[in-house]
Amino acid sequence: MSPFILPRTTPQVSVHLTEDLGRDQLLSFPAFQNWLSTLQHSLSLQKNKDHTFNSAPYRLRKIDIQSVDFFGGGRVGFVKLKAEVSNDHGEKLPGSVFLRGGSVAMMLILQPDDTPEKSENEKQVILTLQPRIPAGSLSLAELPAGMLDDSGTFAGGAAKEIEEETGLKIAENELTDLTSLGLPSDDESCENLQRAFYPSAGGCDEFVPLFLWQKRVPRDTLQQWQGKLTGLREHGEKITLMLCPLEKLWQCGGRDSKALAGYALYQGLKSEGKI
Structure with a gap:
């Protein structure tokens, strides 16, 4: 399945899906929404001069969906993904994530x-x-x-x-x-x-x-x-x-x-x- 670009992301973040998961299903999954918005907000704080990573800020660059479990009625239940979060020096943060929500x-x-x-x-x-x-x-x-x-x-x-x-x-x-x-x-x-x-x-x-x-x-x-x-x-x-x-x-x-x-x-x- 062809990747898509996350809406309103700079730099652009490409998302690679599994064959059984659609774009709209992922974007409407509450656990994904919450995780993404929280991460993006935390990354935005790096612009503050006193932030630990201010001199070499990290950015979310890519998301690879690895697997998905569905609940009854075809509702997305759990998602396993790998997020590439790195800075311009090629340094990466661990990004293996199991999304299940609260x-x-x-x-x-x-x-x-x-x-x-x-x-x-x-x-x-x-x-x-x-x-x-x-x-x-x-x-x-x-x-x-x-x-x-x-x-x-x-x-x-x-x-x-x-x-x-x-x-x-x-x-x-x-x-x-x-x-x-x-x-x-x-x-x-x-x-x-x-x-x-x-x-x-x-x-x-x-x-x-x-x-x-x-x-x-x-x-x-x-x-x-x-x-x-x-x-x-x-x-x-x-x-x-x-x-x-x-x-x-x-x-x-x-x-x-x-x-x-x-x-x-x-x-x-x-x-x-x-x-």
């Missing part, structure tokens, strides 16, 4: 309602145990999470995923955005990055805002969550719930970047009185 994660904390108010005693975090074939696991312990769709808010996406993975119906206004609270309000780099954490920025565009929800429940209800089967069974989800003491989250969820990020954000924000 996800959302939830830190759900339950506490027996017979414990003292405003105490941290006996808080339990809900983890999911489910198959994660890319990790070679059939039972990986992690915070509930899911891919963001193309519409709605991050908080709305979190509420939807919570219901799908745990069965809990939670209103958006009951959620606290831990990542947004934890990040500096003024980003000195001025790069238009998401207010989220990036679990694998060396090869993937995925960003993950992380939300907190806390609720006091009867002690006998709390015990019913241990080992509960949830998930969208008709979509092949095989999820078992696990309760982990909050103070042990860094161990129980030690293989999950979401759990480790959630624990660090919770402890940091708690120490500063922000939650």
Whole structure:
């Protein structure tokens, strides 16, 4: 398939497609749009005299689409590409990219309602145990999470995923955005990055805002969550719930970047009185 030139690019950026992916499909793919606009903005900052690369700025010169996975209905799901980003001295930056878009994660904390108010005693975090074939696991312990769709808010996406993975119906206004609270309000780099954490920025565009929800429940209800089967069974989800003491989250969820990020954000924000 013949390459095409990305609209409104100087210098011109050529894009080489795979046979199963069309120009309009790529340009309308939200993850591609977000990645490209973010990268182009960051590259534009090199014109500032105090930028590290000001004397030999890098430019996006070419994009080679290597493969694409489609979801139901022919919707583009994942794209693997290689971007050529180099300066006039021939120096290149690593440009292998797996585009999948944003996800959302939830830190759900339950506490027996017979414990003292405003105490941290006996808080339990809900983890999911489910198959994660890319990790070679059939039972990986992690915070509930899911891919963001193309519409709605991050908080709305979190509420939807919570219901799908745990069965809990939670209103958006009951959620606290831990990542947004934890990040500096003024980003000195001025790069238009998401207010989220990036679990694998060396090869993937995925960003993950992380939300907190806390609720006091009867002690006998709390015990019913241990080992509960949830998930969208008709979509092949095989999820078992696990309760982990909050103070042990860094161990129980030690293989999950979401759990480790959630624990660090919770402890940091708690120490500063922000939650």
